[in-house]
Structure formats: structure tokens, C-alpha cells
Amino acid sequence: MILPTDLPREVAERAVQPGFDTVLDQARSARRRRRRTTIASGMAAAAVVGGIAWGTGPGSDGGPDPAGSSRSQAPTEITGSVDPDLPAGVHRILSGDMVDPWVVSPSDGGIAALWADCGGANGCRIALVSRLGDQVSSRVLPETAFPSLQGVPGGWLLETADGFTRVTPEGEDQPVYDTGGSLTHPEPGDTAVSTRRGWRLLRGDKLITVPAPEGDTVQAAYVTPAGRIVVAVRRGSGIVVASSGDGSTWSYTHMTTAADRIVGAVIAGQGDDVAVALLGDSPDGSIPVLQVSVSDDAGETWAYASEGRLAGGPGGLADLNGLAVGADGTTWLTTGSAGLVRVDSRANVMATQLSSHDRGVFAVADRVCLVTERGRYDVLSCSDDDGTTWVTQALPGLQ
Numbered sequence: 486m487i488l489p490t491d492l493p494r495e496v497a498e499r500a501v502q503p504g505f506d507t508v509l510d511q512a513r514s515a516r517r518r519r520r521r522t523t524i525a526s527g528m529a530a531a532a533v534v535g536g537i538a539w540g541t542g543p544g545s546d547g548g549p550d551p552a553g554s555s556r557s558q559a560p561t562e563i564t565g566s567v568d569p570d571l572p573a574g575v576h577r578i579l580s581g582d583m584v585d586p587w588v589v590s591p592s593d594g595g596i597a598a599l600w601a602d603c604g605g606a607n608g609c610r611i612a613l614v615s616r617l618g619d620q621v622s623s624r625v626l627p628e629t630a631f632p633s634l635q636g637v638p639g640g641w642l643l644e645t646a647d648g649f650t651r652v653t654p655e656g657e658d659q660p661v662y663d664t665g666g667s668l669t670h671p672e673p674g675d676t677a678v679s680t681r682r683g684w685r686l687l688r689g690d691k692l693i694t695v696p697a698p699e700g701d702t703v704q705a706a707y708v709t710p711a712g713r714i715v716v717a718v719r720r721g722s723g724i725v726v727a728s729s730g731d732g733s734t735w736s737y738t739h740m741t742t743a744a745d746r747i748v749g750a751v752i753a754g755q756g757d758d759v760a761v762a763l764l765g766d767s768p769d770g771s772i773p774v775l776q777v778s779v780s781d782d783a784g785e786t787w788a789y790a791s792e793g794r795l796a797g798g799p800g801g802l803a804d805l806n807g808l809a810v811g812a813d814g815t816t817w818l819t820t821g822s823a824g825l826v827r828v829d830s831r832a833n834v835m836a837t838q839l840s841s842h843d844r845g846v847f848a849v850a851d852r853v854c855l856v857t858e859r860g861r862y863d864v865l866s867c868s869d870d871d872g873t874t875w876v877t878q879a880l881p882g883l884q
């Protein structure tokens with residue numbers, strides 16, 4: 486769920502990225518949002534200063550830890566502190582004064598967090614921490630990596646300046662190749678992912694260009710388990726949503742509103758349930774959510790929640806930073822204006838904010854999770870009963 490990369494520059498720079506396209510985009514919004522200086526109980530804060538030397542030996546000050554270093558950890562009660570058993574370089578990043586989890590993503594029973602500390606004079610320091618059961622894997626990423634992370638079958642797709650890697654839940658690396666080739670027929674098992682070069686379908690260890698109607702530029706995409714693809718494409722001054730079972734014959738069943746104000750679209754799905762959020766631009770610098778549409782038949786029919794239903798305050802819903810679809814077809818959004826928002830299968834909207842800053846919602850099977858604010862470090866809040874009750878757990882790298 487990535488915002489389109491061809492937004493006007495002034496819009497893209499102030500937009501919160503639902504898929505956290507790059508660390509730098511999130512760093513901009515984090516600096517605007519807050520500077521966390523609260524010290525959790527029993528924890529000493531480590532101030533981050535400039536001039537840290539990269540490339541020194543593992544374990545020395547500033548040196549990257551070996552890629553894929555892992556260990557086992559028994560589940561513990563949340564203490565709100567950095568895991569003391571993390572490698573030294575990873576621990577330093579998570580202890581930074583400006584650290585934040587730019588990406589939190591699930592995959593195959595595990596969960597990963599891409600942490601960045603952007604408080605120093607030399608830019609951002611970045612760490613990847615994943616947890617599978619009681620096994621924790623972590624690494625420091627090179628400062629030139631500018632990474633993005635997305636959950637895919639078999640782990641997480643990590644994109645850096647050097648290319649693509651699938652990181653398994655056990656912390657192992659598997660190469661992924663961007664073939665640049667076009668695709669005529671999407672297949673069951675394909676996964677739509679956003680890359681710096683545009684949208685791709687991940688098939689095995691290869692990335693293939695997403696098909697689009699009439700050669701349009703894809704703004705967002707989702708592939709059902711049966712291999713049907715739903716895409717949002719730019720057409721003139723608006724957005725068109727279409728679906729296809731073969732990548733060549735397209736159904737246009739989605740109606741858009743306020744086409745002249747639409748600047749982007751985000752798509753999420755689970756099974757045949759699909760949600761589309763259309764985004765606009767506002768003179769006050771916010772990114773309003775103009776329309777949320779939901780489908781339970783892979784894009785053949787839609788129910789619409791337009792601006793009237795999306796009124797999450799005087800200015801309505803704005804600044805989308807997460808979109809997910811649960812196993813029962815419920816759509817969940819996290820927004821800067823109203824926190825967590827629930828949209829049912831009939832497009833009825835209800836705000837259910839959990840904290841002062843909810844973000845990054847995702848769904849796995851019958852569980853929906855999001856990152857919620859709590860003191861110095863955020864926590865992961867999850868529900869398996871359609872949001873009736875929520876259980877919190879520490880993010881990867883924390884206790």
C-alpha cells in the first residue's frame with residue numbers, strides 16, 4: 486500500500502506513506518510530528534551524536550553487526566525498553582533519541598520492524614529486526630541503503646540501493662531479480678509490490694511489470710489468491726480502478742468522485758475482499774481521504790463511503806498512513822486526523838482511535854494489528870474479534 490510515486494513534488498513530500506516507501510519520507514513526517522525524549526521506566530536514553538564511523542569491525546563503536554545475526558528469546562512482559570541482547574550496533578540505533586519504527590510488517594507467522602534513528606547530523610541510521618516465535622534476527626543496514634520493506638510470501642521484500650532481497654523469517658537472505666519484463670497473465674500466488682521503478686508482481690524470485698489497461702501507469706495494485714488483479718491507474722486528471730483475470734481484458738466497475746481533486750490511490754485486500762482509498766490535496770497541506778470503496782467479489786461490485794461518511798472531524802479524514810482488509814471483509818484505515826477507522830462491508834464508517842497516534846494498520850488472517858503510541862516506544866496492538874478487544878505486544882527489538 487504505497488502512495489503513487491508521481492504525485493506533485495510538494496504533495497509527495499508532505500504525504501505520510503502508507504507503505505513507508507522510503508525511510509527519508511518517513512523521517513520528514515516524524516520530524517514534523519514529535520521529538521520523543523521521554524525515558525521509559527528503568528531505561529537510560531542513549532543520545533545520538535554525529536560523526537559515527539561506519540565500516541569498522543563488528544562490536545566496535547558505530548560498526549555494523551553481521552547481517553542476519555540471530556538468537557532465541559523467550560516471550561516476556563512488555564517493559565518498554567530495548568532488548569539488551571541485541572547486537573551492539575542494532576541496540577545503539579533503537580536507543581537513539583529520534584528512533585521510530587518506519588515499517589512494521591508481518592509475514593509467515595513472523596513480524597519485522599525497520600527502525601531508523603534520524604537524530605544525528607549524518608542522516609539516518611537504520612536497523613532491521615524480525616521476530617519469529619522466540620527467535621529474533623537483526624542487522625544494521627548500510628547508511629546508503631535507503632531501504633523499503635514489504636511483507637511477501639516467504640518473508641519480507643527488502644529493497645535497497647543495491648537491489649532486492651527476500652529476508653526470511655529466520656533472518657536468511659534470498660536474492661530477488663527485477664526482470665523488467667512485462668506480464669500478460671497474472672497467476673495464483675503472484676503478489677503485487679511497489680518498487681522505486683514502479684509496481685511489480687513478485688513470482689518466485691522474480692519481479693515482473695504489473696499489467697495495466699491501455700498501457701496506463703499503475704498507481705496501486707492487488708492480486709487475489711486466485712490470480713485476479715485489481716489496479717488503480719492514472720487516467721487524465723482522475724483515477725480509474727479496473728480488474729482483470731488475464732491481464733488483457735479489463736472490467737471497469739468502480740465509480741470515482743471529485744476526479745479533479747484526486748491525486749493518488751491506495752489498494753489493500755485479503756482473499757476476494759478489496760478496498761480502495763482515493764486521496765486528494767488540500768491547501769492546508771493535508772492529504773484528505775476523498776473516498777473509500779470496498780468490494781467482496783474481487784472488484785466486480787463496490788460499496789462507497791464518500792466525503793459525507795468519511796467526516797472524521799471538521800476537515801474529514803486526512804493523512805492516510807495505513808490501509809488493510811480483515812478476513813471478514815472489514816476495512817481498516819489509520820489516519821493522522823482520526824487514528825484508527827473501521828469501514829464495514831456496506832461502507833459504514835466508524836472512528837475507533839486507540840491512542841494519540843495510531844498508524845500502520847495491517848491484517849493477517851483473522852487478526853488486525855496497528856502501531857499505537859505508548860511513552861517513548863510505540864507498541865503493537867492486535868485484535869482477533871473485529872476490534873472489540875485489543876492486546877498489546879512489544880515491537881521486534883523491544884521488550
